[in-house]
Amino acid sequence: VNLHEYKLIEGFTWINRQDGADALPKHVKFETSMNGTDWTEVLDVQEMPKTNGLQILELPEKVVAxxxxxxxxxxxxxxPYSYVAEVSTWAGDKPTGDYNWEKNTWEVIDYKSQxxxxxxxxxxxxxxxxxxxxxPFDASVNGMPQWxxxxxxxxxxxxxxxLIWHxxxxxxxxxxxxxxxxxxxNTEWTKVLEVLEMSNDYTIELDYNTTNPTPGRYLKVEVKTNWGNAPYTYFGEITPY
Incomplete structure (x- = not known):
């Protein structure tokens, strides 16, 4: 990978393929170069963990490359093959392991009403x-469910x-x-959480664990009922973790 400028590297972040595939990398070697020709090994991971989470790999010695x-x-x-989802370098503050969901890049592609x-x-x-x-008014699109x-x-x-704010x-x-x-x-859907009675407390950030954690690209939210039995509803903020 060409970094396009000389960068300090103190480690790498690594994310495995997310769909339950078996041939995840095991023994992985990381090298750096100043010219793309002469390479220096900076990290040798004998057994890369078989996890879906973000992995933080720290170099024994920081390098510039x-x-x-x-x-x-x-x-x-x-x-005879393998795969990886994402690899990046890091320097400075060590990553926490919290995944960046990049909500600011998301796009709403379909809905019943707004x-x-x-x-x-x-x-x-x-x-x-x-x-x-x-x-709230147009009977052709209001009413429950909303999605x-x-x-x-x-x-x-x-x-x-x-994490949910009302x-x-x-x-x-x-x-x-x-x-x-x-x-x-966006065709085959897997239910990861069903909340029969979501709290209506708007003063706190609600926290609901999924019951069937599943990787994917598309997120669908369906509101089947609301606390006022009205033909409309609303949400403040939703953040996955």
Whole structure:
């Protein structure tokens, strides 16, 4: 990989393929170079963990380089092939292991309804004070259930849970029965969480663990009922982890 400028490297971050594949890398060698021709080994991982999480690999000694090279010497099932989802360098503050979901890159690609400027995209803008409001008046699209689909722009690791804020400036019609699903192709969906009675407490950030963590690219949220039995509902903010 050409870094396009000389960079300090103190380690690498590594994410395995996320769909349960077997031939994950096992013995992996990392090298760096100043010219793309002469290489120096900086890290030798004999057994790369078979995990879906973000892995933080730290070099024994920091280096400056213009290029880095990754060589997969073996995989966990001795297959004639292997794969990896993401590899990056890091320097400075050591990464925490928290995955960056890059919510600011997500795109809402489908929904049943939204009302005026209170769009579905407000749920993922990082601001709990903006919100999505479904259509309250048009009988052709209002009523329960309400739903929306988000393209997370690339395959994401299995979602372990969701942090949720309800709408902050009005109350009473918070979602009650909610289903969260994930898909790799926007066609076949896997339910990762069903909350029959989501708390309607808008003063705290709600935290719900998924019951079936599954990797994927697309996220679908379905609101089956709300606490006010109204033909509309709203959400403040949703963040996966």
């Amino acid at each position: 213009l290029y880095f090279k990754v060589t997969i010497l073996s995989n966990w099932v001795d297959a 009302w005026g400027g209170d769009q579905v995209s407000n749920i993922f803008d990082g601001d709990k004070n903006t919100f999505w409001h479904s259509e 929306f689909i988000v393209d997370m722009k690339k395959d994401r690791p299995a979602i372990k849970g969701f 709408r902050q400036n009005d109350h009473g019609v918070e979602p009650k029965h909610v289903i969260f699903s994930v898909s790799k192709d």
